[in-house]
Amino acid sequence: MSEDMKLTIDRRKCVGRKGQTIVEVARENDIWIPTLCFDERMEPYGACRVCLVEVEGARALLPACTAEITPDMVVTTSNERIDSIRRTVIELILSDHPKDCLTCESNGSCALQDLAYRYGVKESSFGGEAHSYHLLDDNPVIERDPDKCILCGRCVRICEEIVGAGVYGFVGRGFDTTVGTPYEHPLEESPCLFCGQCISTCPVGALASKLSKGAGRPWELEETDTTCPYCGVGCTLTLWTRDNKVVNITAPLDRGVNRGNLCVKGRFGFQYIDSPERLKHPMIRGKDGRLRKTSWNKAISLVTERFSGIVEKHGADAVGGLSSARCTNEENYLFQKFMRAVVGTNNVDHCARL
Amino acid sequence: MKKKDKVVVGLATCGIAAGGVEVMDEIARELKKRRLDVELDETGCIGCCFAEVLVDFEKEGMPRVTYGDVRPEDVPALVESHLVNGKILKEKVLLIEGRKTTEADFLKKQTRIVLGNCGILDPEDIEDYMGIGGYEGLRKALSGMTPEQVRKEVLDSGLRGRGGAGFPTGAKWNFCARAEGEDKYIVCNADEGDPGAFMDRSVLEGDPHAVLEGMIIAGYAIGATHGYIYCRAEYPLAVKRLKMAIRDATGKGFLGSDILGSGYSLDIIIKEGAGAFVCGEETALIASIEGVRGMPRPRPPFPANKGIWGMPTNINNVETLANVPWIIREGAGKFARLGTKGSKGTKVFCLTGKVRRGGLAEVAMGTTLREVIFGVGGGIKNDRPFKAVQIGGPSGGCLPAELLDTPVDYDSLPAAGAIMGSGGMVIVDDTTCMVDLAKYFLTFTQMESCGKCTPCRIGTKRMLEILTRICEGKGEPEDIERLEKLAVDIKDGSLCALGGTAPNPVLTTLRYFKDEYEAHIFDKRCPAGLCSELVTFHIDPEKCNGCTVCARNCPTGAITGEKKEPHGIDQEKCIKCRECLRRCRFDAVYTV
Ligand SMILES: Cc1cc2nc3c(=O)[nH]c(=O)nc-3n(C[C@H](O)[C@H](O)[C@H](O)COP(=O)(O)O)c2cc1C
Ligand code: SF4
Ligand code: SF4
Ligand code: SF4
Numbered sequence: 001m002s003e004d005m006k007l008t009i010d011r012r013k014c015v016g017r018k019g020q021t022i023v024e025v026a027r028e029n030d031i032w033i034p035t036l037c038f039d040e041r042m043e044p045y046g047a048c049r050v051c052l053v054e055v056e057g058a059r060a061l062l063p064a065c066t067a068e069i070t071p072d073m074v075v076t077t078s079n080e081r082i083d084s085i086r087r088t089v090i091e092l093i094l095s096d097h098p099k100d101c102l103t104c105e106s107n108g109s110c111a112l113q114d115l116a117y118r119y120g121v122k123e124s125s126f127g128g129e130a131h132s133y134h135l136l137d138d139n140p141v142i143e144r145d146p147d148k149c150i151l152c153g154r155c156v157r158i159c160e161e162i163v164g165a166g167v168y169g170f171v172g173r174g175f176d177t178t179v180g181t182p183y184e185h186p187l188e189e190s191p192c193l194f195c196g197q198c199i200s201t202c203p204v205g206a207l208a209s210k211l212s213k214g215a216g217r218p219w220e221l222e223e224t225d226t227t228c229p230y231c232g233v234g235c236t237l238t239l240w241t242r243d244n245k246v247v248n249i250t251a252p253l254d255r256g257v258n259r260g261n262l263c264v265k266g267r268f269g270f271q272y273i274d275s276p277e278r279l280k281h282p283m284i285r286g287k288d289g290r291l292r293k294t295s296w297n298k299a300i301s302l303v304t305e306r307f308s309g310i311v312e313k314h315g316a317d318a319v320g321g322l323s324s325a326r327c328t329n330e331e332n333y334l335f336q337k338f339m340r341a342v343v344g345t346n347n348v349d350h351c352a353r354l
Numbered sequence: 355m356k357k358k359d360k361v362v363v364g365l366a367t368c369g370i371a372a373g374g375v376e377v378m379d380e381i382a383r384e385l386k387k388r389r390l391d392v393e394l395d396e397t398g399c400i401g402c403c404f405a406e407v408l409v410d411f412e413k414e415g416m417p418r419v420t421y422g423d424v425r426p427e428d429v430p431a432l433v434e435s436h437l438v439n440g441k442i443l444k445e446k447v448l449l450i451e452g453r454k455t456t457e458a459d460f461l462k463k464q465t466r467i468v469l470g471n472c473g474i475l476d477p478e479d480i481e482d483y484m485g486i487g488g489y490e491g492l493r494k495a496l497s498g499m500t501p502e503q504v505r506k507e508v509l510d511s512g513l514r515g516r517g518g519a520g521f522p523t524g525a526k527w528n529f530c531a532r533a534e535g536e537d538k539y540i541v542c543n544a545d546e547g548d549p550g551a552f553m554d555r556s557v558l559e560g561d562p563h564a565v566l567e568g569m570i571i572a573g574y575a576i577g578a579t580h581g582y583i584y585c586r587a588e589y590p591l592a593v594k595r596l597k598m599a600i601r602d603a604t605g606k607g608f609l610g611s612d613i614l615g616s617g618y619s620l621d622i623i624i625k626e627g628a629g630a631f632v633c634g635e636e637t638a639l640i641a642s643i644e645g646v647r648g649m650p651r652p653r654p655p656f657p658a659n660k661g662i663w664g665m666p667t668n669i670n671n672v673e674t675l676a677n678v679p680w681i682i683r684e685g686a687g688k689f690a691r692l693g694t695k696g697s698k699g700t701k702v703f704c705l706t707g708k709v710r711r712g713g714l715a716e717v718a719m720g721t722t723l724r725e726v727i728f729g730v731g732g733g734i735k736n737d738r739p740f741k742a743v744q745i746g747g748p749s750g751g752c753l754p755a756e757l758l759d760t761p762v763d764y765d766s767l768p769a770a771g772a773i774m775g776s777g778g779m780v781i782v783d784d785t786t787c788m789v790d791l792a793k794y795f796l797t798f799t800q801m802e803s804c805g806k807c808t809p810c811r812i813g814t815k816r817m818l819e820i821l822t823r824i825c826e827g828k829g830e831p832e833d834i835e836r837l838e839k840l841a842v843d844i845k846d847g848s849l850c851a852l853g854g855t856a857p858n859p860v861l862t863t864l865r866y867f868k869d870e871y872e873a874h875i876f877d878k879r880c881p882a883g884l885c886s887e888l889v890t891f892h893i894d895p896e897k898c899n900g901c902t903v904c905a906r907n908c909p910t911g912a913i914t915g916e917k918k919e920p921h922g923i924d925q926e927k928c929i930k931c932r933e934c935l936r937r938c939r940f941d942a943v944y945t946v
Contacts, residue, residue, distance in 0.1 A: 046652035052846075063652050081846065084843060088813070088844075129815070153806070170806075172805070174802065174805060177803075
């Protein structure tokens with residue numbers, strides 16, 4: 001068991017565990033600390049500087065996302081000094097950021113917008129040069145808009161730390177630093193798996209899914225949690241639907257085995273749902289070789305009847321069962337139980353063994 | 355046996371840049387021609403950069419003489435006079451051992467521990483170093499002292515890090531020694547990236563074994579298993595001499611396994627950095643050694659606990675380490691007697707800018723700025739008035755004449771708004787515009803920002819834009835306030851000390867030279883006559899005697915006038931290149 005530690009955040013007594021950071025304990029206690037470069041899936045990074053907090057006894061402000069708690073720590077998450085820096089940071093980011101929220105894909109789900117709103121920053125008072133790069137549209141799935149990038153490094157880190165592909169890196173120095181692929185090669189020529197993990201972590205609209213472009217604002221869509229049907233891992237998905245059509249898929253950070261992570265199929269493989277070629281009813285092939293629509297009852301009865309016939313005539317071992325990796329463990333368990341107990345054979349296997 | 359006569363040429367990077375190799379070749383040719391049996395040697399930089407190329411002559415029966423500003427064509431006369439006729443060639447003398455010369459103050463007013471051997475020893479010969487007690491400190495530490503005792507000795511000496519932050523070295527070693535890890539690393543930070551700083555290069559080129567010895571002692575004190583020297587690739591001579599030093603020290607058993615039979619082992623690898631200023635920052639340096647982009651990360655965890663490959667790591671600056679053998683050899687007490695209460699020993703400064711004798715100045719801590727600039731440096735070039743000194747490079751501050759009596763130590767400088775930093779001193783006279791100076795340093799920091807954190811990446815850019823428009827006469831009344839606010843938030847909000855100190859030049863120039871900012875903003879005037887958008891060039895007809903030099907050198911033909919008649923400048927054509935101002939020998943060109 002890890003050690004409990006008492007500390008005070010904004011005059012509130014809290015208890016955390018050794019090794020936790022200030023942000024983690026604050027969130028467990030419903031104390032809000034703004035973040036931009038923080039994503040609990042990755043190692044903390046401490047770059048954006050909006051999570052700076054004051055810790056009693058420390059001269060410098062500490063990033064709450066990287067600073068670990070210590071016994072009897074006293075933390076202040078907001079005061080004039082802190083808020084001044086936060087406001088300046090937001091203004092500085094906005095001074096080099098397009099103000100086209102009206103048409104931005106991330107309107108309504110943008111961490112920068114939320115912070116500007118919260119701190120009442122309408123525009124930057126600094127003015128000055130703003131970058132104007134080209135939109136990077138070099139593949140069917142991911143669109144990159146470097147103008148909107150706030151250089152939080154989340155895409156760089158998720159691709160490196162979680163996906164293991166290491167597609168992006170920082171390029172250049174100073175004001176002209178950017179995030180990009182080696183030698184600016186298109187994503188398709190990189191080790192990219194098109195898992196879209198980078199889109200999932202981008203706090204602004206710099207990375208967007210082309211499959212969901214223009215499909216609707218978060219508040220126009222309906223959210224439904226479900227389990228991904230593609231494999232036995234059973235990742236938790238949130239389907240975003242509009243008029244009963246799935247327009248986007250994300251994964252919640254706080255639930256499921258996947259904790260926000262998805263692979264290319266789970267995240268982007270949803271167009272088949274409305275495909276006209278999709279089988280939606282059971283069908284029985286007639287003597288003429290043609291498939292005809294039927295009811296589940298009739299279809300299952302037919303299967304039962306035929307299998308029973310085979311078992312009666314040739315014995316249970318004449319039947320074998322092959323289960324799918326797309327089923328859950330529970331379903332696979334039930335399947336082998338069915339084969340052994342109901343059909344009466346041990347001829348049961350699983351595609352993942354092939 | 356009679357000691358052989360000797361000629362020694364200063365061949366550090368500065369000497370080479372000034373033509374030292376050509377001078378050396380010429381001397382060799384001359385000696386051969388005259389069949390003189392004289393030893394010809396090279397050495398590092400003695401610090402008199404203002405008088406490169408430097409050549410020392412040692413002849414039986416004569417004092418040792420250092421000749422300065424030696425060019426290849428001076429060689430025959432020098433050899434003839436000094437070596438053949440036994441007469442000192444007065445015109446070229448810089449220093450004569452034991453005698454007062456005009457430039458003797460440069461060295462006399464210094465206290466040399468770190469630079470003691472620079473420009474004297476042959477840095478490529480380990481025997482030379484051993485001859486003056488080199489590696490005796492290491493022998494003493496390994497044979498008679500426990501690692502704790504070594505750490506205590508350094509702690510008692512009061513040595514503080516010379517890389518910028520001034521953290522007590524002994525305390526730092528204790529942290530690392532007490533941290534747990536399978537491996538431990540000792541790193542020498544030789545990334546020296548501050549504009550105007552070259553003391554580390556001079557030490558590495560002039561006395562590489564001292565740094566190596568200090569590093570091995572430090573390694574022993576903290577229990578390091580591996581060592582790295584992180585040296586910028588722009589210092590090829592330093593890298594070459596370090597490689598030789600490592601090879602020779604290993605050959606003598608000072609490095610490698612079972613050093614001097616003590617059971618302690620250490621290997622040292624040179625890692626060349628690609629010249630990013632930020633890679634001098636400890637955590638970025640570690641990232642760079644690990645092979646990734648050099649970007650700082652927040653501390654804690656400190657390198658002492660989690661450094662290279664997550665192992666305890668101790669990073670020290672070149673000059674810090676070069677002090678260590680002396681401390682062990684001579685004792686902490688002797689070191690602690692030099693300096694002030696909170697700052698012990700000496701500090702090497704690089705005098706550059708408008709100072710008369712630019713170069714390396716090693717002085718006891720607590721020496722005043724005045725003594726350094728006027729005593730060692732000989733005051734301002736061309737006897738112009740002193741205006742300010744920027745101390746500590748781009749992270750430091752700019753101090754005015756009223757503060758010339760500030761002692762240089764770790765307490766007084768920060769109190770005045772500057773820092774010791776790595777020890778760069780850029781001295782400026784009345785022709786320097788302070789807004790322009792601040793702009794210069796901010797241009798550097800903005801360019802070198804690693805881009806990781808917002809305040810530094812975008813904030814310094816915005817400050818730079820404001821400074822630029824002030825210099826162009828487009829400053830707004832609110833700009834001073836904007837600069838001040840940004841400066842405070844960038845200082846407070848940046849991840850590493852690059853951003854954390856970047857606003858210092860602006861803050862100090864605002865503090866001590868606010869009138870210059872105001873003149874630019876409100877009167878659209880540059881008091882130093884430097885900001886080209888705010889000045890116009892004119893010729894004083896009283897002073898102009900019509901020599902035509904300006905007219906002949908003006909790139910746009912803006913200057914016209916008859917020979918021997920006062921000239922005039924066509925403001926439409928003038929591009930403010932300052933050429934006429936530089937060329938006129940009668941002081942007739944002036945700016946408004
Ligand atoms: C941007 C930046 C650049 C630095 N560059 C150097 C450098 O070139 N050399 C150096 O010794 N220290 C440099 N430092 C300071 C080091 O981070 C570190 O404090 C020092 O090497 C520690 O050694 P010391 O304790 O012996 O001074 C730099 C710091 C920063 C923030
Ligand atoms: S889609 Fe996946 S693999 Fe491709 S860059 Fe994004 S995170 Fe990396
Ligand atoms: S693209 Fe998005 S996630 Fe990546 S660095 Fe830019 S803002 Fe951050
Ligand atoms: S302060 Fe500047 S150099 Fe340091 S981490 Fe931030 S951006 Fe990089």
